[in-house]
Amino acid sequence: MSEPAAGAAPANTVPKLGIDRVCRTFAGVGKQGSATVALHNVSLDVRAGELVSIIGPSGCGKSTLLEIAGGLQEPTSGRVLVDGKATSGPGPERAIIFQSYALFPWRSVLRNVAFPLEVGKVPKAEREARAAEALRLVGLTKFQSHYPAQLSGGMRQRVAIARAFVRDPDILLMDEPFGALDAITRELLQEQLSALHLQQRKTVVFVTHSVSEAVRLSDRIVVLGIQPGRVVGSFTLPRDPGQVADLPQREREFSDIRDELWNLLLRHGNSPALHVKQPG
Amino acid sequence: MTQHDTLLAEPADLDRPPATAARRRVALGRWQGVAAVAAFLLLWQLVSELQLVDTFSLPPFTTVVAATYDLAKTGLLWSDIGISLLRAGCGFALALVVGIGVGLAIGWSRSASRWLSAPMEFFRQMPPLAMYPVFLLFLGLGLKSQIAMVFWGSVWPILLNTINGCQQVDDTLTKAARSYGVSRWQMFTKVVLPSAIPVISTGVRLGGTYALLVLVGAEMIGAQNGIGFLILNSQDTLEVPNMYSGILILACLGLILNFLLLRLERRITRWRLHA
Numbered sequence: 001m002s003e004p005a006a007g008a009a010p011a012n013t014v015p016k017l018g019i020d021r022v023c024r025t026f027a028g029v030g031k032q033g034s035a036t037v038a039l040h041n042v043s044l045d046v047r048a049g050e051l052v053s054i055i056g057p058s059g060c061g062k063s064t065l066l067e068i069a070g071g072l073q074e075p076t077s078g079r080v081l082v083d084g085k086a087t088s089g090p091g092p093e094r095a096i097i098f099q100s101y102a103l104f105p106w107r108s109v110l111r112n113v114a115f116p117l118e119v120g121k122v123p124k125a126e127r128e129a130r131a132a133e134a135l136r137l138v139g140l141t142k143f144q145s146h147y148p149a150q151l152s153g154g155m156r157q158r159v160a161i162a163r164a165f166v167r168d169p170d171i172l173l174m175d176e177p178f179g180a181l182d183a184i185t186r187e188l189l190q191e192q193l194s195a196l197h198l199q200q201r202k203t204v205v206f207v208t209h210s211v212s213e214a215v216r217l218s219d220r221i222v223v224l225g226i227q228p229g230r231v232v233g234s235f236t237l238p239r240d241p242g243q244v245a246d247l248p249q250r251e252r253e254f255s256d257i258r259d260e261l262w263n264l265l266l267r268h269g270n271s272p273a274l275h276v277k278q279p280g
Numbered sequence: 281m282t283q284h285d286t287l288l289a290e291p292a293d294l295d296r297p298p299a300t301a302a303r304r305r306v307a308l309g310r311w312q313g314v315a316a317v318a319a320f321l322l323l324w325q326l327v328s329e330l331q332l333v334d335t336f337s338l339p340p341f342t343t344v345v346a347a348t349y350d351l352a353k354t355g356l357l358w359s360d361i362g363i364s365l366l367r368a369g370c371g372f373a374l375a376l377v378v379g380i381g382v383g384l385a386i387g388w389s390r391s392a393s394r395w396l397s398a399p400m401e402f403f404r405q406m407p408p409l410a411m412y413p414v415f416l417l418f419l420g421l422g423l424k425s426q427i428a429m430v431f432w433g434s435v436w437p438i439l440l441n442t443i444n445g446c447q448q449v450d451d452t453l454t455k456a457a458r459s460y461g462v463s464r465w466q467m468f469t470k471v472v473l474p475s476a477i478p479v480i481s482t483g484v485r486l487g488g489t490y491a492l493l494v495l496v497g498a499e500m501i502g503a504q505n506g507i508g509f510l511i512l513n514s515q516d517t518l519e520v521p522n523m524y525s526g527i528l529i530l531a532c533l534g535l536i537l538n539f540l541l542l543r544l545e546r547r548i549t550r551w552r553l554h555a
Contacts, residue, residue, distance in 0.1 A: 070459055071459070072459060090458060090459045092461065094459075095459065098455070098456060100452050102453055102455065102456035104471070105475075105551055106475070106477075119461060119462050119470075120461070147551045149551065149552070
């Protein structure tokens with residue numbers, strides 16, 4: 001068991017984000033269509049300041065789980081708790097970052113970042129100042145009057161990160177945020193996210209399908225299996241509190257965990273041949 | 281990576297090389313277009329001058345220009361253009377208000393669009409000319425019926441594009457907006473409407489073209505003035521150059537209208553041009 005990161009709450013207090021026995025069933029399509037169980041009895045506690053990765057084969061419901069945590073979907077049963085209190089729907093203490101950036105193409109970078117504040121009816125001068133500050137954090141000050149179409153994929157995702165940060169949420173929910181980026185940009189943004197996480201002390205839930213990304217970034221990795229989506233494993237990866245992590249070094253350090261993760265994923269993948277020894 | 285005030289490095293400036301090659305290609309394209317039109321007019325002139333066709337049925341281009349000049353001098357042309365623009369303008373304006381207004385209402389409500397899309401498809405298939413007797417019965421002979429025709433001809437593309445535009449909103453954008461807690465009204469004004477605007481403006485341009493098309497038909501069957509009347513009447517009275525004047529003027533009006541609507545569309549959707 002690792003020590004909680006410096007500044008984070010001790011392990012015995014209420015988790016920042018709690019997923020409590022969440023099930024999600026999708027009704028079948030057509031007459032014979034049977035209902036699909038996307039998530040079965042998933043529980044997960046995330047401490048304040050912790051970065052937890054959720055990894056699993058495609059179709060394991062990891063994106064569904066993230067949307068439930070973000071309040072975009074309601075669970076069929078179970079609860080989502082923030083600071084121990086059950087929530088329903090989205091809230092300003094949580095922000096979601098999507099793989100496809102989800103920037104509004106008709107808004108300039110600055111107005112994209114200011115969007116959450118505009119929704120909350122923050123006065124114009126204040127929201128522009130706060131948006132500019134968030135852009136400074138991701139190093140895009142010079143690009144505030146550009147449109148998203150003028151930016152590279154990596155820059156767009158940084159705008160999306162700035163937009164998520166602008167209301168200063170406690171919890172960041174990231175749905176394969178770097179999945180659409182090329183390898184070099186991806187690596188850069190991993191470094192930057194890691195540094196930003198250290199500086200801002202956010203609680204992060206990070207959905208990915210990349211084993212190495214999960215090992216590099218996470219304090220903890222939760223593995224979901226398929227049919228139904230459920231937790232099949234969990235790994236803790238201790239790190240030196242308060243110090244910028246050397247990500248490639250972390251990947252080497254936890255190579256045994258990486259191998260174990262691979263084995264677990266293969267065992268719970270969606271290939272029928274691999275499906276046989278799936279435990280009840 | 282060391283930790284400092286700005287965690288992420290400023291990327292290099294987006295200074296793109298000035299797109300001179302592309303600009304030259306656009307300029308060349310424009311020049312080629314002008315040359316092609318000039319060639320067409322020259323061909324017209326020659327075919328008529330050399331009497332390859334019946335000169336009465338196709339007078340030379342220069343004769344048509346002269347006839348247009350005469351029409352303009354008597355002032356008759358201006359009043360015809362004026363009344364045509366009034367009819368087309370009122371009908372098109374009405375179509376804009378109704379098409380966009382009703383379209384937004386329908387597009388915003390899923391159940392409304394499920395109920396109304398079939399009847400709308402049905403109405404759309406009724407040609408404006410076929411509706412003219414109906415308009416006559418209700419509105420009588422005159423300006424109102426003419427406006428109703430133009431309205432009927434141009435409202436459908438505007439209406440249908442508005443509905444489509446509202447329903448084509450990118451799912452991840454609505455998700456992102458919902459995650460920031462937008463109200464239903466904010467979702468409409470800040471997400472649905474702006475993302476529908478490019479589709480709506482295509483419908484508006486189509487509607488503008490249809491407005492002029494229908495206008496001519498309406499003026500030919502039920503008016504005593506206007507460009508459509510001028511064209512048919514000139515043929516009746518054997519003033520063939522005047523007939524061609526009317527046709528050319530209509531083409532020019534169509535070009536101008538399309539140019540203006542395109543300018544407006546580019547202005548509103550400036551963000552798309554950067555792609």
